[in-house]
């Protein structure tokens with residue numbers, strides 16, 4: 316006799332990088348009895364059918380959620396409210412509704428008003444991704460060894476939180492629970508502002524290109540290439556992230572700008588000791604991250620992230 320899967324029906328809404336990675340993973344681990352894929356794009360749904368990622372695929376989001384025990388919205392952050400409004404009236408009592416958005420405070424604000432009584436809304440963020448998007452870019456190991464942060468609001472049923480944690484652990488993630496605002500501040504420094512810096516430096520280089528007769532891109536070295544990978548990330552997704560995590564991003568950018576000006580002064584006045592001290596500190600941070608990931612035997616270290 317085999318154990319029953321954790322959920323009967325799982326509905327994924329938005330089958331791009333993250334949605335298709337979850338769908339692919341659900342083909343390998345017995346967490347869902349049935350997987351339904353929904354997306355507003357006919358082309359995406361046609362692709363899901365072709366590749367066989369799900370048991371059913373549809374553009375009808377209301378129909379897709381009516382039997383669901385778990386619904387995960389995998390759409391851009393700015394589309395979460397519209398999705399919640401469509402699916403809200405069709406959710407069955409006891410259903411867990413979650414998401415994978417890169418911001419969390421805004422998800423609660425957008426989705427909670429549309430949740431009927433008896434439905435458990437538990438926002439989540441798998442901290443795993445690439446610069447690619449769309450249903451062909453996903454892969455089932457994306458979440459292996461990566462954190463998934465759950466940000467339940469106060470009074471959420473602890474059993475529902477446990478069940479969603481078990482789901483993400485089943486996909487290979489490590490799970491942590493934190494408040495939505497805290498998540499947004501932490502991710503502003505570790506993910507959102509770094510992306511903004513990458514977009515900015517690549518934009519500056521492309522403007523400079525006009526005065527250097529194409530030499531900037533031609534002679535671009537490793538460091539700049541790493542920035543171009545990040546700056547190739549999806550424009551819709553990242554526009555939404557910055558519009559929906561405005562406060563925390565502006566807070567971190569303020570600190571970043573002050574520190575950058577201090578570095579500018581160090582260079583102007585030849586303060587090599589200050590530069591050397593900072594670079595020594597940052598090298599130690601990089602080494603401790605690598606040591607930590609080797610300690611936890613992260614199987615994907617160095618594969619998805621350079």
Ligand SMILES: NC(=O)c1ccc[n+]([C@@H]2O[C@H](COP(=O)([O-])OP(=O)(O)OC[C@H]3O[C@@H](n4cnc5c(N)ncnc54)[C@H](O)[C@@H]3O)[C@@H](O)[C@H]2O)c1
Pocket residue numbers: 328329330331332333334353354355356359389390391392394397398415416417418440441442443444445446447448449450549552556
């Ligand atoms: N890309 C990453 O590295 C990454 C990592 C972690 C979390 N996230 C978050 O995951 C979410 C999805 O990102 P992705 O990279 O998978 O995006 P993606 O662009 O690859 O896929 C998004 C899918 O959502 C669909 N969609 C858009 N608006 C919709 C709507 N209103 N209704 C139904 N479907 C809609 C699109 O057709 C598309 O298929 C975002 O909220 C993002 O912040 C992304």
Ligand SMILES: O=C(O)C(=O)C[C@]1(C(=O)O)C=C[C@@H](O)C=C1
Pocket residue numbers: 416417441442443444445446505506507545619620
């Ligand atoms: O590896 C990358 O390309 C990513 O940018 C992934 C990354 C990140 O910043 O770590 C980007 C946004 C997500 O919300 C989570 C993960």
